[in-house]
Amino acid sequence: MAKQTNKYWLPAAIAVLLLLLIFSIGGLVRSGANRIVGRFFHPYLELQRLVDAPLTDQSLLSLSRAELAQKVETLQKINRQFALQYAQNEKLLQENQQLRRLAKLPPSPAWNCITGEVILRDPFFWNGHFTVNRGTQDGVTPGAAVLDMAPEGKPLLVGVVISTTEDRAEVQTIFNPELRLSFKLHGQNIVGFINSGEQRAGNGKIPFDYLTMTDREVAGEVAETTGFEQLIPPNIRIGVIKSASAIDPRFSSELYLAGEISSPVDFNLLKFVIIAVRQDSR
């Protein structure tokens, strides 16, 4: 009987021991294995992408001519708005460069925008990280910001590149608790940190903490990147502050506020991203 029991417990004990071993040394092995395994899976993922694209194109055929014409018209309208914005921004940029020259300030960093496609998603950590089909050969470096475009054409922060190979890059998203970034409130110098503190991310909300105490209501304010991280451009929208700890600074000695930011990025629809690479970081 004892021997019979051993028969069942032995595999379980070995499994637990191996699990502990892999948990402890897994990180070391995985970084190297990622390159090899990535190369193995690359053709299959590309194949899936090649099959996906014509299918998506074919789905357009299900729309009527009137619907298609309306879509084209809407897009043309948006393009005209972008062209106007671009012209205005170009003027401002020239003015800014001229002022910097006169004030003998160093030129502001320039950013290269690389468009990438999401080729691999983890079904169990869907919002936590993903892989894009751009790597070191395209100029992508670890630490680069990954952006999505809001419908009104403004960039939104999606995540940060954590590792790269020649042809792909792993992206850690803003919903990943490992990604800690500074943020500031739009138009103010009030700074906090996302994914810090004791709260956990979930349901499209990013926890934040260490936001400098202010007597103003912060809920509803726009959270943006600060530019403190050298490879992330400043003033990129992260989301809107949904809730913050209700503390009255007149009656409390608390120095910081904690709360949640709601991000407008829909990770289920995320297919194409923009990777902002600082030009002097290559």
Add this chain to the structure above:
Amino acid sequence: MTAGIFELFTALIVLIGEVLLGNCGIPLPLSMLVVLYFSATLSYRHGLFLAIFCGMILDSVYARELPFATGYLLLTAAASRPAQPERLQGEALLSVVISGAVSGGLFFIYALAVKIAVPGLTMSFWDIVGFLPLAVFGGALLCPIFFWFMDCIAKRIDVPIFYAAPAVTAVERPRPRRLPRRKASWGAVK
């Protein structure tokens, strides 16, 4: 040798399928079925090897911070142990169904433990709890189908180890059967 090649080839095909399905947002852990099949059909050592092999590949390709797949696959290898004796005698259905159900249950208990211990798992607490009966039922249903399918393939490509006689399963070297021990009685002549 044949068994090893068949095992690795099947594992790689299933892994590609799992990654492609996962990319579409379908979290179907097919590698669990492979681990369960080879663990029950050959030996738990094969199961453990496959669990580590498939787990490391999945965790590497997704660049996960923690070896999530390796964990549940190792548990699956351990859970397949009760199915093995019956499988070896060819009376597999019930034990395979039980093993599938146990593996499905273990998977979600593991996911629950990971959810509590490590943040970042997309599924919410109530998602995991809600999926528990589905996982148990799915495991119990998918497992026999997968076993039958694999046995059919083995038969088709003529790999005798898997379909023929589970009694010769450890194949190359069939083990002698032990006779049950007799209770020693006083005054027995040796």
